[in-house]
Amino acid sequence: MTIRGQSFKLEEEPLRCKIIHGNTCQSRNLLRIIGIENVLRLNILLNIVPRNRLASIINYPYPINEYTRFIHYSYKEKTEKLPEDIREVRNLIQSVNLQTNATHIIASIDWGIEAIIIIRLSSNNNIVTQIDKILKKVESILKGASELTTLNSDDARFLGENTTIIVYSNISYLNGMTSMNDICQFINKRNEVYKVFRPLEYTLKPIELFNPQYNRLDSPIIQLESTYNEKLEEYLLKYLDKLKDLKYSLDYEVTKMLNGYLGEQLCQLQQQWVYLKNLYENDIKQLKHLINDVCYGRGDISIIDKTISPEKQNDFDDKFNKVTKNLNDLKEKGKLIRNLKEKKIQYCNVVEYGIDQIDNKITIEQKLVFDNEENRILYSNDHLIKINTKQFHTLLDNLCEQRRKHSEICLIYADFSYSSFELKDMMIVPSKRHSDENKKSMKEETLSSTSNIINILLLGETGVGKSTFINAFANYLTFNTLEKAQTSQPMVLMPVSFVTTVGDNFEEHTVKFGDVDSLNNEVFDRPGQSVTQRCKSYVFNLNDSDRKKLRIIDTPGFGDTRGIEQDDRNMEHILEYLSNFTHLNAICFLLKPNSSRLNIFFRSCLTQLFSLLDRNALNNIIFCFTSARSTFYTPGDTAPLVKKMLNSLSIGDVPFKKENTFCFDNESFRYLVALQNGIKFNDDEKHEYEMSWSTSVTQSKRLIDYIRKNVVVYHIEGNLQSMKYVQFEIIHMIRPILETMRNYLRNLILRTQDSVNVSLELYPKVISFPATICISCVPYSLLVGQFWIAKIIPHKIQNNHCTCECSLDQHISIDYKLEYKLSKKSFKYNQDKISDMLRELCHA
Ligand SMILES: [Zn+2]
Numbered sequence: 104m105t106i107r108g109q110s111f112k113l114e115e116e117p118l119r120c121k122i123i124h125g126n127t128c129q130s131r132n133l134l135r136i137i138g139i140e141n142v143l144r145l146n147i148l149l150n151i152v153p154r155n156r157l158a159s160i161i162n163y164p165y166p167i168n169e170y171t172r173f174i175h176y177s178y179k180e181k182t183e184k185l186p187e188d189i190r191e192v193r194n195l196i197q198s199v200n201l202q203t204n205a206t207h208i209i210a211s212i213d214w215g216i217e218a219i220i221i222i223r224l225s226s227n228n229n230i231v232t233q234i235d236k237i238l239k240k241v242e243s244i245l246k247g248a249s250e251l252t253t254l255n256s257d258d259a260r261f262l263g264e265n266t267t268i269i270v271y272s273n274i275s276y277l278n279g280m281t282s283m284n285d286i287c288q289f290i291n292k293r294n295e296v297y298k299v300f301r302p303l304e305y306t307l308k309p310i311e312l313f314n315p316q317y318n319r320l321d322s323p324i325i326q327l328e329s330t331y332n333e334k335l336e337e338y339l340l341k342y343l344d345k346l347k348d349l350k351y352s353l354d355y356e357v358t359k360m361l362n363g364y365l366g367e368q369l370c371q372l373q374q375q376w377v378y379l380k381n382l383y384e385n386d387i388k389q390l391k392h393l394i395n396d397v398c399y400g401r402g403d404i405s406i407i408d409k410t411i412s413p414e415k416q417n418d419f420d421d422k423f424n425k426v427t428k429n430l431n432d433l434k435e436k437g438k439l440i441r442n443l444k445e446k447k448i449q450y451c452n453v454v455e456y457g458i459d460q461i462d463n464k465i466t467i468e469q470k471l472v473f474d475n476e477e478n479r480i481l482y483s484n485d486h487l488i489k490i491n492t493k494q495f496h497t498l499l500d501n502l503c504e505q506r507r508k509h510s511e512i513c514l515i516y517a518d519f520s521y522s523s524f525e526l527k528d529m530m531i532v533p534s535k536r537h538s539d540e541n542k543k544s545m546k547e548e549t550l551s552s553t554s555n556i557i558n559i560l561l562l563g564e565t566g567v568g569k570s571t572f573i574n575a576f577a578n579y580l581t582f583n584t585l586e587k588a589q590t591s592q593p594m595v596l597m598p599v600s601f602v603t604t605v606g607d608n609f610e611e612h613t614v615k616f617g618d619v620d621s622l623n624n625e626v627f628d629r630p631g632q633s634v635t636q637r638c639k640s641y642v643f644n645l646n647d648s649d650r651k652k653l654r655i656i657d658t659p660g661f662g663d664t665r666g667i668e669q670d671d672r673n674m675e676h677i678l679e680y681l682s683n684f685t686h687l688n689a690i691c692f693l694l695k696p697n698s699s700r701l702n703i704f705f706r707s708c709l710t711q712l713f714s715l716l717d718r719n720a721l722n723n724i725i726f727c728f729t730s731a732r733s734t735f736y737t738p739g740d741t742a743p744l745v746k747k748m749l750n751s752l753s754i755g756d757v758p759f760k761k762e763n764t765f766c767f768d769n770e771s772f773r774y775l776v777a778l779q780n781g782i783k784f785n786d787d788e789k790h791e792y793e794m795s796w797s798t799s800v801t802q803s804k805r806l807i808d809y810i811r812k813n814v815v816v817y818h819i820e821g822n823l824q825s826m827k828y829v830q831f832e833i834i835h836m837i838r839p840i841l842e843t844m845r846n847y848l849r850n851l852i853l854r855t856q857d858s859v860n861v862s863l864e865l866y867p868k869v870i871s872f873p874a875t876i877c878i879s880c881v882p883y884s885l886l887v888g889q890f891w892i893a894k895i896i897p898h899k900i901q902n903n904h905c906t907c908e909c910s911l912d913q914h915i916s917i918d919y920k921l922e923y924k925l926s927k928k929s930f931k932y933n934q935d936k937i938s939d940m941l942r943e944l945c946h947a
């Protein structure tokens with residue numbers, strides 16, 4: 104509308120300024136503070152009226168309490184009004200086209216400045232008293248009652264150090280300000296900069312008043328009673344406040360208390376908060392429709408009653424309480440971690456060490472390898488602490504006592520609360536690092552690159568027995584005879600279970616490897632599903648003169664029950680994992696002898712592998728056959744099938760000869776495990792297994808010899824020129840580039856606000872669990888300084904399902920998350936430089 108009225112100088116007192124204390128009932132309703140009347144308040148809460156300018160005060164993110172102060176400032180400069188004479192107005196209206204649904208006409212506009220300055224104080228009562236005195240001075244400065252136009256530097260500094268200031272105003276320039284002196288200065292110069300004034304208030308009049316013939320197309324016939332307005336407002340404010348309180352607690356208190364620990368649990372809570380927020384927003388949408396229906400006579404008011412009924416609210420409250428409980432639990436954990444820290448006990452969440460239900464006492468100890476030579480680890484969980492607090496404290500004292508005697512030992516608290524491993528009792532476990540040179544230690548290692556490591560990539564169909572093979576192979580290389588293995592502690596790389604048949608009646612027994620004591624849990628791998636879903640590396644020392652290490656790169660088995668697409672996805676993962684290594688010594692295909700057919704994926708697996716590696720790697724291929732005792736240690740019927748397949752390949756000649764073929768027998772290893780499980784065998788069986796053990800030992804040694812003497816090491820680094828590799832590299836760069844650009848843009852915005860001398864810094868953090876981001880979910884909003892950041896909450900996918908209910912193809916896997924920090928320094932580059940860098944990145 105472009106109708107302009109005349110402007111009038113005001114007669115009433117134009118300037119108002121007052122301080123409101125955060126614990127008054129007035130302060131609870133932010134919209135009421137700024138004098139918004141009932142119906143409009145409800146419309147803002149219901150998102151019918153946009154929350155911009157002053158109304159955005161409803162988004163104030165912090166809780167309001169005794170440590171909150173408001174300064175409400177308003178200055179009315181002039182009023183513009185429509186002419187008093189109604190005929191004049193009618194003429195004006197008829198001159199413009201009025202094809203509109205408008206119900207009212209703006210009759211007058213007040214121009215001026217209005218601002219609510221919200222000051223959050225630190226919760227120290229001495230400071231509060233002092234701040235209140237300073238705020239009184241601010242009040243008189245803003246009123247023009249003081250001779251000063253700004254605070255003195257001491258007061259300004261004290262205020263800056265002990266408060267957080269957020270301004271909501273009709274003047275957008277004020278909205279970015281964080282320093283009280285900047286605000287005072289700006290407001291006191293209001294008359295020098297005439298243009299700063301913006302509309303303050305509009306007075307509306309019904310359109311019929313000016314144009315009785317004007318027929319509204321569609322107009323509400325019923326007005327909601329004011330008691331309803333109040334009820335709805337109360338309902339909406341109640342949950343809005345609850346959401347804010349939870350979020351504050353989550354973003355500031357809990358995050359600080361956990362100090363970087365339990366990132367996964369924190370993410371889960373943030374996700375739960377998003378869920379509550381969605382519920383609330385859906386409620387708003389629904390109410391908006393219902394109210395509309397009622398006002399237009401299409402619905403009954405009882406439906407609104409139902410939506411905000413006590414039953415509904417109880418249900419809502421329950422959901423909020425659950426999240427609050429989880430939040431409080433995490434706060435408790437934060438306190439525990441702090442307590443432990445004071446006692447110099449390191450906290451460790453065992454989930455981050457990959458401990459789950461299939462683990463047992465030995466594998467747990469192997470996984471919990473810390474740097475120190477000697478550790479004392481206390482195993483416990485929240486439940487055990489709760490039912491036996493006294494024991495827990497006794498054990499803690501016990502730990503500290505032990506360190507008093509031996510100052511070199513390191514104390515660790517291993518928290519099993521979040522692991523699927525069921526811990527039955529609290530206990531202290533002494534753990535020694537496997538530093539004994541004669542005893543080979545075996546553990547999962549992070550990717551490291553030394554030429555002293557023999558890398559073997561192990562590929563094979565699901566069910567071929569890769570896990571057992573890895574365990575068996577390690578033991579064959581360690582113990583020359585079965586007898587030696589029996590009298591020593593066999594090496595457990597990963598727990599496996601299998602069924603073995605004994606005696607003339609073929610009795611079936613399930614045996615578990617690694618199941619050495621009561622710590623163990625029942626659940627093992629389900630048949631048909633590969634135990635290994637992601638690649639893992641296992642490194643151990645070869646007991647030879649030049650101290651080489653052997654790394655077996657275990658991969659997801661192909662022939663996945665989820666189909667060929669899953670196989671392709673697994674292969675993609677294998678290639679990506681592989682591209683991180685410096686070199687490969689052997690590519691080992693694990694097969695069973697006497698197969699009647701080969702898995703169709705075998706072929707595709709080879710082709711895809713050689714889309715990453717070049718032909719030189721063909722000579723590094725070896726074939727291993729398991730369970731070959733039945734075929735007298737030959738590949739049996741599988742050989743012609745493999746030959747035929749290899750001949751049909753276009754990738755080049757794959758050698759398949761006696762030299763690069765090795766036949767093992769997993770049975771002798773299974774026999775060892777069965778013996779340890781207390782299963783009896785007769786002498787014939789015993790003799791046979793002893794023989795097959797020594798054959799397997801010979802084969803294992805021949806394999807290592809072959810790799811060391813007959814094969815040229817394939818260097819991955821610098822040899823991955825293929826499109827595939829470029830793809831991986833590009834995919835890895837996308838997110839960092841985009842995140843960097845996004846942060847440049849944020850800093851550019853901060854730059855343009857002259858009053859703000861701060862910048863945002865990115866802190867990437869590696870995520871310790873397999874995480875994804877959901878591109879459908881609304882991001883989590885986090886206020887960093889003055890900046891709302893759309894923060895990504897990592898989602899964890901379990902059993903092909905995400906708690907966010909969005910489909911899996913909406914999820915992209917990530918390996919780091921970002922934290923944001925506000926730096927008191929301004930961004931190190933100037934505006935032009937930032938623009939330049941952005942342009943460069945856009946063309947990268
Ligand atoms: Zn989602």
Ligand SMILES: [Zn+2]
Nearest residue numbers: 877898905907
């Ligand atoms: Zn999700």
